Amino acid sequence: MTLVREKRQKQSLRVTVPSISQANSWQRLQSSPPSSSSSSSSPGIDNLANFEKLAVLGHGNGGTVYKVCHRPTNVIYALKVLRFMEEPEMVQQRAFSEVEILRRVDSGFVVMCHGVFENGFSGADGIEDICFLLEYMEGGSxxxxxxxxxxxxxxxxxxxxxxxxxxxxxxxxxxxxxxxxxxxxxxxxxxxxxxxxxxxxxxxxxxxxxxxxxxxxxxxxxxxxxxxxxxxxxxxxxxxxxxxxxxxxxxxxxxxxxxxxxxxxxxxxxxxxxxxxxxxxxxxxxxxxxxxxxxxxxxxxxxxxxxxxxxxxxxxxxxxxxxxxxxxxxxxxxxxxxx
Missing domain, CATH: 1.10.510.10 (Transferase(Phosphotransferase) domain 1)
Incomplete structure (x- = not known):
């Protein structure tokens, strides 16, 4: 799908999402960004408030993947949101393990991670999320x-x-x-x-x-x-x-x-x-x-x-x-x- 078509369908693709918190980006989950990411290369990429959700790309493994638009640049990314709901300890362990791996990898044969955020979205139950900002792969899986x-x-x-x-x-x-x-x-x-x-x-x-x-x-x-x-x-x-x-x-x-x-x-x-x-x-x-x-x-x-x-x-x-x-x-x- 081209960017022109994405813009034309933007209103119809918008989904209802929780409010966005601007706090704690890049904190505690990792001491430095992944080697493959650069929060300074695109203005505001380290702030989830600068992203708009456009569509749901998929579900699985305790999380949801969204197609999102970075408003300052109109660049499209994928945002993987991992909820700490059932079995929170196991989910947290897997999440922090995934963060540690994403910090290290930088290969053209691995989907690039541009950032990892905590406290990005919080549901009505007060449970906080971990969000992975990923390279958008237009062809799907x-x-x-x-x-x-x-x-x-x-x-x-x-x-x-x-x-x-x-x-x-x-x-x-x-x-x-x-x-x-x-x-x-x-x-x-x-x-x-x-x-x-x-x-x-x-x-x-x-x-x-x-x-x-x-x-x-x-x-x-x-x-x-x-x-x-x-x-x-x-x-x-x-x-x-x-x-x-x-x-x-x-x-x-x-x-x-x-x-x-x-x-x-x-x-x-x-x-x-x-x-x-x-x-x-x-x-x-x-x-x-x-x-x-x-x-x-x-x-x-x-x-x-x-x-x-x-x-x-x-x-x-x-x-x-x-x-x-x-x-x-x-x-x-x-x-x-x-x-």
């Missing part, structure tokens, strides 16, 4: 794209895989495990670029207790065997990096077959069926129309034994990723432009 185009070309899927691998390579080098790679956490901009988002269940493994983020947190459909059944698959000794690779393999396969690939379309995606499919059943075969390259890529990602699963470094030079390097961006741009 890969989940949104797959609803319009359930089956993507191998060229486009290759570009998605390469972007996610580049993002994971960066995050893993920072000792960050994402833990929730799935279509709704992979966002697309108007250029067709794919970036990793949502660090609500992510964790830093360097000098941090592994139990800070329990293995069951995240979306179970995309979880690796060692996370779902750590006793059987030696998950206790896994650093978590291989789990992100498994999740990417499921995403790649889903993009090709047009539905969640580990269970049959008619099966109910409940915990029992998912656990059995991920940990015990025979591997789902790729359709005969799949090239040898994508079949090999998926096989390397979906090795149940995490110790022999493909690594990010290996997969970045896999033939499926390198074969379509010149044309992948164009194909993905096409899908993003016709959403």
């Amino acid at each position: 890969l989940h949104d794209l797959l609803r319009k185009h359930p089956m993507l070309s191998e060229n486009a899927i290759s570009g998605i895989a390469r972007s996610v691998l580049e993002g994971l390579h960066y995050l893993h080098s920072m000792q960050i495990v994402h833990s929730d790679i799935k279509p709704s956490n992979l966002l697309i901009n108007r250029k067709g670029e794919v970036k990793i988002a949502d660090f609500g269940v992510s964790r830093c493994i360097a000098g941090v207790d592994k139990e800070q983020c329990p293995s069951y947190m995240g979306t179970c459909a995309y979880m690796s065997p060692e996370r779902i059944d750590p006793d059987r698959w030696d998950g206790v000794h896994s650093d978590g990096f291989a789990g992100d690779v498994w999740s990417l393999g499921v995403v790649v396969m889903e993009c090709f077959v047009g539905h969640f690939p580990l269970i049959k379309p008619e099966e109910k995606p409940d915990w029992i069926n998912l656990m059995c499919a991920i940990c015990f059943e025979e591997k789902r075969e790729m359709p005969e129309t799949a090239s040898a390259e994508i079949q090999s890529f998926v096989m390397r990602c979906l090795q149940r034994d995490w110790k022999i699963r493909g690594t990010v470094e290996e997969l970045l030079v896999h033939p499926f990723v390198t074969k379509f390097e010149e044309s992948a961006a164009e194909h993905l741009f096409y899908y993003a432009s016709v959403m």
Whole structure:
């Protein structure tokens, strides 16, 4: 959606929101802004009173994501508002963990965070929020794209895989495990670029207790065997990096077959069926129309034994990723432009 269209529909898109407090921006949650953000680059970007909510982009993980406009510059951002409602201690722990991660990351393959605010919006119950001011990705999520185009070309899927691998390579080098790679956490901009988002269940493994983020947190459909059944698959000794690779393999396969690939379309995606499919059943075969390259890529990602699963470094030079390097961006741009 262009800025002209956004301005024309602005009145109809406006939603009722609580009053905005101007206090405590950038305080207590972090001692300094994230490396990827700059509150001085745009006037008033460190003050939530300068933003207007235009629409709701999505819900999930205890929060709501809004499309907002920065009035002084007319620049569009996404604002993730996390409420401390049920289980406030767990939500707070996850929020502060996410803040710590967002302070550190700065990559073209990760959605940029421009600021983190506390006491931004307060509801009638007096419960305060934490707000994340994020880069706005015009194309929405890969989940949104797959609803319009359930089956993507191998060229486009290759570009998605390469972007996610580049993002994971960066995050893993920072000792960050994402833990929730799935279509709704992979966002697309108007250029067709794919970036990793949502660090609500992510964790830093360097000098941090592994139990800070329990293995069951995240979306179970995309979880690796060692996370779902750590006793059987030696998950206790896994650093978590291989789990992100498994999740990417499921995403790649889903993009090709047009539905969640580990269970049959008619099966109910409940915990029992998912656990059995991920940990015990025979591997789902790729359709005969799949090239040898994508079949090999998926096989390397979906090795149940995490110790022999493909690594990010290996997969970045896999033939499926390198074969379509010149044309992948164009194909993905096409899908993003016709959403």
